[in-house]
Amino acid sequence: MRAELKIDQWNADxxxxxxxxxxxxxxxxxxxxxxEPMYKHTSWRTGGAAQRYYIPADLEDLSHFLQSLTADELVxxxxxxxxxxxxxxxxxxxxxxxxxxxxxxxxxxxxxxxGTIFAGAGVACAKVARFAALHQLASIEFFAGIPGxxxxxxxxxxxxxxxxxxxxxxxxxxIDREGNIRFLGPAxxxxxxxxxxxxxxSAATMKEEWFAGGFFRLESGDETVSxxxxxxxxxxxxxxxxxxxxxAGSVFRNPPGDYAARLIxxxxxxxxxxxxxxxxxxxxxxxxxxxxxxASDIEALIRMIQKNVARKTxxxxxxxxxxIGEAGDGGRLS
Numbered sequence: 106m107r108a109e110l111k112i113d114q115w116n117a118d119x120x121x122x123x124x125x126x127x128x129x130x131x132x133x134x135x136x137x138x139x140x141e142p143m144y145k146h147t148s149w150r151t152g153g154a155a156q157r158y159y160i161p162a163d164l165e166d167l168s169h170f171l172q173s174l175t176a177d178e179l180v181x182x183x184x185x186x187x188x189x190x191x192x193x194x195x196x197x198x199x200x201x202x203x204x205x206x207x208x209x210x211x212x213x214x215x216x217x218x219x220g221t222i223f224a225g226a227g228v229a230c231a232k233v234a235r236f237a238a239l240h241q242l243a244s245i246e247f248f249a250g251i252p253g254x255x256x257x258x259x260x261x262x263x264x265x266x267x268x269x270x271x272x273x274x275x276x277x278x279x280i281d282r283e284g285n286i287r288f289l290g291p292a293x294x295x296x297x298x299x300x301x302x303x304x305x306x307s308a309a310t311m312k313e314e315w316f317a318g319g320f321f322r323l324e325s326g327d328e329t330v331s332x333x334x335x336x337x338x339x340x341x342x343x344x345x346x347x348x349x350x351x352x353a354g355s356v357f358r359n360p361p362g363d364y365a366a367r368l369i370x371x372x373x374x375x376x377x378x379x380x381x382x383x384x385x386x387x388x389x390x391x392x393x394x395x396x397x398x399x400a401s402d403i404e405a406l407i408r409m410i411q412k413n414v415a416r417k418t419x420x421x422x423x424x425x426x427x428x429i430g431e432a433g434d435g436g437r438l439s
Contacts, residue, residue, distance in 0.1 A: 132169055134162035135206075143195065143430075146202065147186035148252065150351040152400040153195025153433050160202050164225075164317055167201065168284035174199070180282065181429055182315045184227060184254030188261070188353055188426050193400045194433030203227040204254055207317055212240050219325045221275055225318040226256025230263070233321075234335055243326025245273055246334040250342050252354055259316040261425070262301050266338060271296045275322040282313040299358050299425055347385040350393035356407060357390055357422040365422055366390035369410055372417050379406040404428060 141158035144151050161167035174180065179198025183189060207225035210232065214221050220242050224233045233255060234248035247268040251258055258270040259277060271291065280286050295302045303311055342348070357365035369375065369389040377384045381398030384406065385391040392406055407424060415421045 133173065134166045135170060136160040140195075141200070143186075143191045143200070146183065147189050147191060147353070148351060149190060149353050149394050149398070149400070149403060151193075151394055151398055151403065152191030153193045153430060155191075155196045155198075155200040157199045158202065159199060161206050164207055164280070164286070167203075167207070167317075168280060168286060170201075171280070171282060171284040174282075180313070182256070184257045185229065185252065187253040188257055190353065190400055190403055190426055190428045192404070192428065192430035192432055194431030196430045203256055204229070207256070209318065210236050213320060215240075217325070219323050221320050221322050223318060223320050224255045226254060226259070226316050228255050229253075230255060230258055235332075237321075237323055238326070238328050238331035238335065241326055241328050241331075242323035243331050244268070244324050245321060246331050246338060249335045250338045255319055256316045259319050260301060261299050262296055263299075266341075269298075270319075271301070273321045273323060274319055276320040277316055278318040278320075279314050280317045281315075286317065345388055347387040347391050347393050350385075350395065351398075352385070352391050352393045353426050355390045355425050356392050357410075358425045360420050360422065363420070364390075368414050368418055368420060368422065372410075372413050374410055374413060377406065377409070379409065382406045384410070400430075401432065 136159070138158040138160075140154045140156065142154050159170060161170055171180075179196075180201065181196060181198065182201045182203060184204045204227045207227035209223060209225040210228050211223050212220060213223050220240065222233070222237060222240070222242065230248040230251040230253055234246050237243070237245050247264070247266045248258070250265045251263050253263065257263065259274070262269050262271050264270060271294075274291050277289050278286065279289060289303070293303055295304055302308065303314070306314075355365070359365050360368070366389040369384065374384050375389045376386050380402030381395050382402040382405075383393050383395050385393050392403055394403070411422050
């Protein structure tokens with residue numbers, strides 16, 4: 106109860122008066138770019154351009170920006186672009202980039218059993234792991250192995266090495282299409298493996314509400330032990346994943362009771378190539394850009410894997426990566 110009161114006070118202090126009044130366009134403080142090449146902003150390093158690309162100054166500015174939009178404008182929110190494929194024809198609409206913008210990272214409260222930290226949606230997960238260790242809080246070391254931001258981790262319940270994001274969520278901050286900001290608890294969500302859906306709203310509505318940050322309740326720990334665990338996880342990641350080539354992490358969700366990588370390898374698809382895209386020889390659930398892959402190469406390889414695995418095993422692999430945008434000629438902007 107004491108921790109909840111501190112969080113509520115923290116909320117009030119930060120957001121008092123944030124959404125009052127009508128917002129004029131000249132009140133915006135962020136940066137707007139037109140026809141922004143998106144290969145610069147995705148870990149696959151390919152794909153077309155965003156018609157409009159907005160970098161908000163902070164959460165208040167993001168709220169003002171969303172309020173300025175018309176109802177028919179398409180909006181996509183991204184972090185590090187580490188779980189994202191943008192098609193070669195680019196994105197008609199607005200891409201909002203949160204990485205390093207919603208970057209609050211604070212120790213909210215602490216007691217004998219542990220503490221609560223707040224991390225904005227734009228904070229890299231690895232930074233959260235290091236911050237927690239510094240403050241002698243444990244159990245979120247696995248975040249060091251997630252190559253994305255807090256917003257993305259909350260949206261898909263990202264996990265690795267036996268732990269998942271929502272195991273530690275105490276409260277989330279969300280912002281909707283109208284720029285409204287609210288705070289919700291875990292009971293408001295149906296959370297599963299790589300799946301997060303808010304109770305009582307449609308999937309379409311969920312796509313127009315984005316995580317702006319999260320409060321994570323962590324156990325007391327030892328900084329030295331946590332840092333050692335982080336180093337071990339990073340070493341394991343380097344040894345098991347093709348980090349020397351552009352990739353988007355795990356391409357497919359693991360089916361119940363099995364592993365996507367095992368199924369792909371069983372079907373003889375390790376090393377399979379379409380254009381400049383290749384199934385990694387190091388980890389079969391990774392598709393790498395060998396240097397000249399178009400987004401259409403990668404998407405075609407994804408479909409080919411699904412088709413072959415389904416035919417040989419009866420299992421349909423579900424992509425873990427998000428695919429957006431329009432089909433194009435495969436050319437990359439420079």
